[in-house]
Amino acid sequence: AQSVSQHNHHVILSEAASLELGCNYSYGGTVNLFWYVQYPGQHLQLLLKYFSGDPLVKGIKGFEAEFIKSKFSFNLRKPSVQWSDTAEYFCAVNRLGKLIFGQGTTLQVKP
Amino acid sequence: DAGVIQSPRHEVTEMGQEVTLRCKPISGHDYLFWYRQTMMRGLELLIYFNNNVPIDDSGMPEDRFSAKMPNASFSTLKIQPSEPRDSAVYFCASNELAGGLTGELFFGEGSRLTVL
Numbered sequence: 001a002q003s004v005s006q007h008n009h010h011v012i013l014s015e016a017a018s019l020e021l022g023c024n025y026s027y028g029g030t031v032n033l034f035w036y037v038q039y040p041g042q043h044l045q046l047l048l049k050y051f052s053g054d055p056l057v058k059g060i061k062g063f064e065a066e067f068i069k070s071k072f073s074f075n076l077r078k079p080s081v082q083w084s085d086t087a088e089y090f091c092a093v094n095r096l097g098k099l100i101f102g103q104g105t106t107l108q109v110k111p
Numbered sequence: 112d113a114g115v116i117q118s119p120r121h122e123v124t125e126m127g128q129e130v131t132l133r134c135k136p137i138s139g140h141d142y143l144f145w146y147r148q149t150m151m152r153g154l155e156l157l158i159y160f161n162n163n164v165p166i167d168d169s170g171m172p173e174d175r176f177s178a179k180m181p182n183a184s185f186s187t188l189k190i191q192p193s194e195p196r197d198s199a200v201y202f203c204a205s206n207e208l209a210g211g212l213t214g215e216l217f218f219g220e221g222s223r224l225t226v227l
Contacts, residue, residue, distance in 0.1 A: 034215075043115075043202065043218040090154060098167065099144070099216055101154040 004093050006102035013081050014110050021076040021105050023065075023091030032094035033074040035065055036101075039087045047089070050074065061085070083111045113137075115219035117203050123225045129191040132222045134203030135184055144216065145178055145188050146202040154202070160186065193226045200224070 007022045025031060035047040048059025055067040065076045074091060086109045091102040116135040124130055136143045144159040158168040163180045171178070175194070180186040190197050200223050204216040 043220050044204075044216075045218075046215045049215065097142075098156055098159065100156065101146075103153040 004091055004100050004102040006089075006091055006105050008105045009103065010106045010108070012108045012110065015083055016080045017109075019076070019078040019081045019085075019107070021089055021091075021107070023074045023076065023102060024072050025074070025091075025093045026072065027093055027095055033065075033067060034092040034094070034099070035059065035063070035074075035076050036090045036092060037087050038090065038104075044090065047076070081107070081109050083109045085109050115203055115205050115217050117201075117219035117222050119222055120220060121223045121225075123227065124193055125227050126194055127192045128226075129189065130193045130197070130224060130226075132188040132201050132203075132224070134186045134188070134219060136186070136203070136205030137217055138184065140205035140207050140217070142206045143180060143186050144204045144206070145186070146204065148200045148202060148221070149198075157188070190224075193224075195226045198225050 003026050005024045013019060033050045036044045037047045038044045047063050048057050048065055050057045050067045056064060058064045063076060063078050065074055067074050076089060086107060088104045088106050090104045092099045115137055118133045122130060142159060142161050145157040147155050147157055155170055157170045158178045159166055160180045163183060175192060176190055178188045188201060200221045202218050202221045204218045206216050
């Protein structure tokens with residue numbers, strides 16, 4: 001079945017560690033890709049998005065993601081995480097006007 | 112801008128009762144989406160509307176669920192009768208162009224439903 005997969009369900013890091021969260025999708029053709037973040041007790045917010053052009057996309061709060069078409073991947077990265085990055089992260093694909101989300105990855109950053 | 116407004120924020124009810132969740136999208140947004148978030152399934156799209164018309168309700172789990180959008184500024188998601196497995200956080204989101212160009216959905220704070 002077509003889907004969006006996030007392989008890391010729960011990640012625990014210490015502050016200043018580097019972060020990479022995996023995201024793979026199985027849809028063919030043109031896709032628009034997104035990462036959303038949900039801080040504890042809050043609603044989802046857009047971190048970054050990819051539509052076309054440079055496959056390396058920079059978002060807010062120092063996050064970036066790289067679109068690798070051949071691997072159907074859109075991994076999220078941050079060189080040095082902070083305690084305030086503790087949140088749930090969702091990868092999403094826009095298909096036919098609908099945003100399809102992955103299962104989410106919970107990131108816990110230890111101070 | 113007030114953002115997407117949902118009510119109630121929390122609801123605890125007993126099995127068999129009717130539950131109505133409400134959403135006010137951002138003014139001027141043509142599209143409205145209802146999502147359900149659970150630990151087991153993550154974020155699932157239930158239904159979405161364009162200009163108050165339901166476009167895709169294939170994600171609605173069963174006949175106990177219904178959604179309406181009587182005007183551009185109001186939508187409801189109703190569960191009747193409710194069951195414990197309906198316990199989840201229900202999010203409403205709105206967008207100008209179904210994410211086609213901007214891609215950004217604006218989410219409400221969510222309604223946390225607990226069915227005992």
